[in-house]
Amino acid sequence: MDQQVPIGVTVNGVRHERAVEPRLLLSDFLRHELGLTGTHVGCEHGVCGACTVLLDGDAVRSCLILAVQADGHELVTVEGLAPPGGGDELHPLQAAFREAHGLQCGFCTPGFLMTLVPFLREHPHPSEPEIREALSGHLCRCTGYQGIVAAVRLAAGSAP
Amino acid sequence: MHRREGLAKLTGRERYVDDLPLDDFLWGMTVRSPVPRGRVTAVRFGADVDWSAFVIVDHRDIPGPNEVILIERDQPVLAAGYVRHVHEPVVLLGHRSREGLRRAVRAVEVVVAPEPPVLDFRVPPRPDQIQYGRDNVLKRLKIEKGDVERALAQAPVVVSGTYETGAQEHVYLETQGMIAWLEDQVLVVKGSMQCPYYVLSALKHALARDESRVRVIQTPTGGGFGGKEEYPSDIALHAALLALKAGRPVKIVYDRGEDMAATTKRHPSWVRHRTGLTRDGRLLAQDLEVVLDGGAYVTLSPVVLSRGIIHAAGPYSCDNVRIAGRVMFTNAVPFGAFRGFGAPQTLFACERHMDVIARTLEIDPVELRRINLLRDGQTTATGQVIRDGTDRVAVLERALELSDYRAKRRAHAAFNETHAAQRRGIGLAAFYHGAGFTGGGEVHLNSRVRVAGLADGRVEVLTANIEMGQGTLTVFTQIAAERLGFAPQDVAIAEADTGRVPNSGPTVASRTTMVVGRLIERACDDLRSRLEVDAAVRGASLRAAIVRWHREHAAERLVGDAVYERPPGISWDDANYRGDAYGAFAWATYVAEVEVDLATYSTRVTGFVAVQEVGKVLNETLARGQVQGGVVQGIGWALMEECKFRDGAMINNQLTNYLIPTSDDVPPIHVAFLENPYPHGAQGAKGLGELPIDGPAPAVLNAVAAATGADPRAVPLTPERLMAIADFGLRSAE
Numbered sequence: 001m002d003q004q005v006p007i008g009v010t011v012n013g014v015r016h017e018r019a020v021e022p023r024l025l026l027s028d029f030l031r032h033e034l035g036l037t038g039t040h041v042g043c044e045h046g047v048c049g050a051c052t053v054l055l056d057g058d059a060v061r062s063c064l065i066l067a068v069q070a071d072g073h074e075l076v077t078v079e080g081l082a083p084p085g086g087g088d089e090l091h092p093l094q095a096a097f098r099e100a101h102g103l104q105c106g107f108c109t110p111g112f113l114m115t116l117v118p119f120l121r122e123h124p125h126p127s128e129p130e131i132r133e134a135l136s137g138h139l140c141r142c143t144g145y146q147g148i149v150a151a152v153r154l155a156a157g158s159a160p
Numbered sequence: 161m162h163r164r165e166g167l168a169k170l171t172g173r174e175r176y177v178d179d180l181p182l183d184d185f186l187w188g189m190t191v192r193s194p195v196p197r198g199r200v201t202a203v204r205f206g207a208d209v210d211w212s213a214f215v216i217v218d219h220r221d222i223p224g225p226n227e228v229i230l231i232e233r234d235q236p237v238l239a240a241g242y243v244r245h246v247h248e249p250v251v252l253l254g255h256r257s258r259e260g261l262r263r264a265v266r267a268v269e270v271v272v273a274p275e276p277p278v279l280d281f282r283v284p285p286r287p288d289q290i291q292y293g294r295d296n297v298l299k300r301l302k303i304e305k306g307d308v309e310r311a312l313a314q315a316p317v318v319v320s321g322t323y324e325t326g327a328q329e330h331v332y333l334e335t336q337g338m339i340a341w342l343e344d345q346v347l348v349v350k351g352s353m354q355c356p357y358y359v360l361s362a363l364k365h366a367l368a369r370d371e372s373r374v375r376v377i378q379t380p381t382g383g384g385f386g387g388k389e390e391y392p393s394d395i396a397l398h399a400a401l402l403a404l405k406a407g408r409p410v411k412i413v414y415d416r417g418e419d420m421a422a423t424t425k426r427h428p429s430w431v432r433h434r435t436g437l438t439r440d441g442r443l444l445a446q447d448l449e450v451v452l453d454g455g456a457y458v459t460l461s462p463v464v465l466s467r468g469i470i471h472a473a474g475p476y477s478c479d480n481v482r483i484a485g486r487v488m489f490t491n492a493v494p495f496g497a498f499r500g501f502g503a504p505q506t507l508f509a510c511e512r513h514m515d516v517i518a519r520t521l522e523i524d525p526v527e528l529r530r531i532n533l534l535r536d537g538q539t540t541a542t543g544q545v546i547r548d549g550t551d552r553v554a555v556l557e558r559a560l561e562l563s564d565y566r567a568k569r570r571a572h573a574a575f576n577e578t579h580a581a582q583r584r585g586i587g588l589a590a591f592y593h594g595a596g597f598t599g600g601g602e603v604h605l606n607s608r609v610r611v612a613g614l615a616d617g618r619v620e621v622l623t624a625n626i627e628m629g630q631g632t633l634t635v636f637t638q639i640a641a642e643r644l645g646f647a648p649q650d651v652a653i654a655e656a657d658t659g660r661v662p663n664s665g666p667t668v669a670s671r672t673t674m675v676v677g678r679l680i681e682r683a684c685d686d687l688r689s690r691l692e693v694d695a696a697v698r699g700a701s702l703r704a705a706i707v708r709w710h711r712e713h714a715a716e717r718l719v720g721d722a723v724y725e726r727p728p729g730i731s732w733d734d735a736n737y738r739g740d741a742y743g744a745f746a747w748a749t750y751v752a753e754v755e756v757d758l759a760t761y762s763t764r765v766t767g768f769v770a771v772q773e774v775g776k777v778l779n780e781t782l783a784r785g786q787v788q789g790g791v792v793q794g795i796g797w798a799l800m801e802e803c804k805f806r807d808g809a810m811i812n813n814q815l816t817n818y819l820i821p822t823s824d825d826v827p828p829i830h831v832a833f834l835e836n837p838y839p840h841g842a843q844g845a846k847g848l849g850e851l852p853i854d855g856p857a858p859a860v861l862n863a864v865a866a867a868t869g870a871d872p873r874a875v876p877l878t879p880e881r882l883m884a885i886a887d888f889g890l891r892s893a894e
Contacts (some may be wrong), residue, residue: 106169143789
């Protein structure tokens with residue numbers, strides 16, 4: 001029915017060539033085509049932020065982007081955050097979330113992590129209001145955000 | 161210790177239901193009623209869809225009784241010729257493509273001859289609106305203590321007030337989802353849920369299958385808050401019916417819009433207080449009427465009402481109490497379990513009313529609470545003698561101290577004198593929450609737990625209680641490890657699979673750590689006793705004893721078991737609602753600070769202190785996280801979370817128009833615990849999970865009242881609602 005469009009994307013350092021339907025969402029492409037189910041879909045509207053991934057280093061909502069728009073771009077998902085090798089070594093943000101109990105049910109967690117990667121790159125020493133503003137595009141229903149704020153401070157090496 | 165499943169969640173390896181690999185499966189979707197009430201005269205399948213490519217299920221495909229079995233049997237699995245609420249499931253469709261399925265659902269027309277619905281639970285129904293019993297009352301309950309009429313007649317002062325709360329949506333971040341398939345004649349249903357054995361019981365009943373042919377497995381659950389207590393039975397039945405007919409696995413995962421429109425929410429409430437007092441504020445009589453909106457089926461409403469009325473009089477001593485409660489049938493999507501379970505509604509009314517009393521009598525709201533708070537030896541509304549040794553006044557004092565309450569009141573008065581466009585205020589709420597099932601509920605559950613000794617010397621804890629973010633896996637590990645002297649990694653927690661784990665009851669009612677945790681301790685003791693080693697043997701020598709036992713008993717299983725036993729001295733009279741409603745109460749005082757913008761009527765919570773006595777705190781980090789999360793959910797309910805209904809349907813069923821707090825909407829939540837170990841809870845623990853949502857709404861509204869002089873009586877206190885009840889005089893200056 002729909003014409004398939006060939007795309008080529010690099011995801012977590014691995015090159016993928018696929019033919020996709022033009023209307024396929026990037027979130028569905030990552031989850032269903034590539035099996036990268038760490039990217040979660042919470043609202044399908046770009047509100048909750050759970051599906052956030054990096055596109056050429058910037059945080060984007062994969063439920064608001066079509067797979068064809070990612071053609072030729074470089075993506076990072078939560079699965080690509082920790083150093084490769086599959087061991088227990090974590091990205092400093094993941095380690096901080098673990099240490100500061102920045103997660104409960106964990107459904108929103110990948111999205112928060114992916115937003116924070118570029119945020120900390122651009123704001124290496126954020127204040128609490130800066131952190132709260134940066135996180136405010138994400139919804140978490142379990143933690144009340146306090147553990148998440150603490151995790152960001154820990155990752156940034158700023159005093160609690 | 162770190163959260164046990166934290167690594168999997170942080171690296172994206174955790175598999176929620178929608179993440180599980182599944183071969184050759186169909187997606188399932190639900191065709192729902194377009195109207196709140198009426199007779200289904202036809203179901204029309206549009207001509208532009210090739211229906212031969214779809215699996216279609218309606219009520220005629222149900223092998224057993226068309227009933228979602230719970231307290232009553234009034235709710236059908238699929239409507240059979242009559243609908244009682246908008247979005248009631250009528251037909252199920254299964255298809256390979258989710259997109260194709262969406263188009264097909266829109267192509268099915270459920271034709272209904274409409275009948276007059278009941279859409280406001282506060283208005284007495286007309287005869288043509290009666291749909292349940294003689295008066296649409298789903299359940300009536302009453303608590304009576306002393307002689308309320310006489311005490312009111314003699315009271316020097318009587319203060320009355322009515323209070324209302326709206327529906328609240330759970331907004332677990334993972335929407336409801338379930339997969340079902342047949343495996344060697346065994347129906348396997350796997351998904352996001354709090355109560356695997358509730359789902360099992362629903363499947364057995366409506367599908368007429370015995371326990372050997374059904375198995376229910378919980379998947380890592382992305383938040384529940386009560387929303388995954390009873391509703392998962394419905395969606396499990398739907399997925400199972402499609403899978404049985406299709407002969408293939410079927411997956412149903414709701415999108416956010418369907419989840420918000422069609423699943424349960426917190427019961428809306430209306431509460432009237434009539435309170436007799438001495439002039440200096442001592443309670444003489446409390447006369448209450450509590451009314452809840454139950455929606456179109458009974459579901460759990462009778463027990464929500466029960467918990468609601470038991471908490472309604474507050475943590476105060478009063479000799480004369482009458483609480484008349486009822487749940488009304490309406491043609492709304494059934495309201496259901498939500499953290500707090502009726503208590504947040506009645507405690508909002510109670511604690512807001514305490515401030516209304518204080519203002520009326522011109523006494524200090526702190527003093528009013530201090531003189532009336534329960535002392536050991538005094539009784540609650542049901543006549544339960546409280547003698548747990550907790551100093552409830554000390555809980556209050558600690559909250560005042562941590563919030564710097566007195567100094568803040570003076571500072572706010574000075575601020576308000578000098579600022580034209582903002583008002584600051586501080587407010588408090590003193591409250592309590594009973595842990596575990598009400599009355600004889602835990603006895604009826606008869607929960608069982610098993611701890612197995614493995615051949616390598618480790619143990620495996622087998623329960624039906626689940627992890628949904630609150631930390632069950634971690635706390636259960638801690639409890640067993642502590643009891644046996646093991647390292648945490650030597651304790652495995654079994655997947656909640658009804659094919660393997662005993663029925664330790666539902667993961668609800670703040671019971672998991674206190675009640676089930678205690679059973680784990682006893683099952684650990686039982687395991688040790690089977691090894692015939694000294695009760696003092698722990699750690700490495702106990703591990704060695706388990707290994708030795710297995711060497712001597714090849715191919716046998718080593719297990720320790722425990723069954724619930726009611727703590728001594730507890731008795732409950734269900735017919736008269738008298739006696740010990742709960743084995744233990746947690747006690748709390750919360751203090752909120754707010755700033756109100758007089759031009760926009762918006763309220764911002766600028767400070768929050770939560771002090772509670774919850775018995776022994778087993779894992780302070782997890783406990784603090786539970787309180788912070790509950791408080792923020794409560795602040796959302798207090799100020800912004802509003803379900804808007806039109807003709808019985810929720811019309812703001814998206815996260816774009818149903819707002820929950822973000823990190824920028826809430827302040828840091830200061831949490832403090834006072835500990836008074838409860839002898840019958842695991843390591844001395846009492847329940848904690850629900851308590852934190854009881855206090856924020858009254859504390860925040862009391863703070864708004866203190867800040868502005870307004871008298872808000874309903875939540876959510878949106879800017880529109882505050883504007884409707886208060887005129888700050890700034891609008892004319894524009």
